[in-house]
Amino acid sequence: MLADGLALMGPVEIIGLAGSISLLAGWRLYLCVFVVGLGMHLGWFALPDQLHALDVLANPWVIGIAAVGAVAEFLADKVMWIDSAWDAVHTLVRPVGGALLALAIVDPHSPAWQVAVLLLGGGATLLTHGAKAGTRAVVNASPEPVSNAVVSTGEDVMTAGLLALVTAFPAVAIAVAVVLLAGAVAAVLVLRRLLRRLFGARAAPAPPGG
Numbered sequence: 001m002l003a004d005g006l007a008l009m010g011p012v013e014i015i016g017l018a019g020s021i022s023l024l025a026g027w028r029l030y031l032c033v034f035v036v037g038l039g040m041h042l043g044w045f046a047l048p049d050q051l052h053a054l055d056v057l058a059n060p061w062v063i064g065i066a067a068v069g070a071v072a073e074f075l076a077d078k079v080m081w082i083d084s085a086w087d088a089v090h091t092l093v094r095p096v097g098g099a100l101l102a103l104a105i106v107d108p109h110s111p112a113w114q115v116a117v118l119l120l121g122g123g124a125t126l127l128t129h130g131a132k133a134g135t136r137a138v139v140n141a142s143p144e145p146v147s148n149a150v151v152s153t154g155e156d157v158m159t160a161g162l163l164a165l166v167t168a169f170p171a172v173a174i175a176v177a178v179v180l181l182a183g184a185v186a187a188v189l190v191l192r193r194l195l196r197r198l199f200g201a202r203a204a205p206a207p208p209g210g
Contacts, residue, residue, distance in 0.1 A: 016174030018105040020166045022121040023180040025098035026128025028159040030069030035163050037063040054104040077152045087133035098125025131187035
């Protein structure tokens with residue numbers, strides 16, 4: 001039933017699925033790779049017809065490595081400052097991974113569209129990655145460690161839940177992508193305002209002593 005539904009996806013559903021998964025890859029890349037690879041292996045998602053090299057996502061070895069990476073990401077994300085180091089290392093990895101996931105799902109025929117999907121998928125992942133990394137850096141500034149674990153667990157639940165939702169019901173994927181995009185932009189704007197206040201306060205001249 002699931003495979004039949006995905007096989008009948010139209011352009012809007014495909015673009016929504018690619019967009020939502022690319023955006024979620026900025027939070028949990030390896031979980032997204034695991035879900036897409038497993039979906040291709042089980043027939044939930046069609047294997048790429050144009051970009052055959054991306055069939056490798058359905059390889060059991062790749063799926064297994066993605067599963068190990070997802071577990072490592074889950075654990076690293078719960079430890080204060082280790083999560084920020086993990087985010088820093090994945091500043092390049094996540095956008096590349098998100099771009100390849102978008103290419104594998106959309107599978108455009110035209111080279112121009114392939115480049116466009118690559119750029120849009122990578123840009124979407126970079127946006128959510130930046131929002132996540134910046135938010136976690138602010139949370140890590142808190143002296144108590146509980147908030148970090150709470151935020152991380154919330155990201156886990158939201159990523160897994162939204163992946164399940166857009167996989168089972170591709171028709172809602174475009175709405176999920178729009179909400180994720182708006183949330184990421186809002187988070188970046190809030191973080192930008194906080195940084196401006198912080199550095200503005202530090203740069204302000206001290207009042208003259210009386």
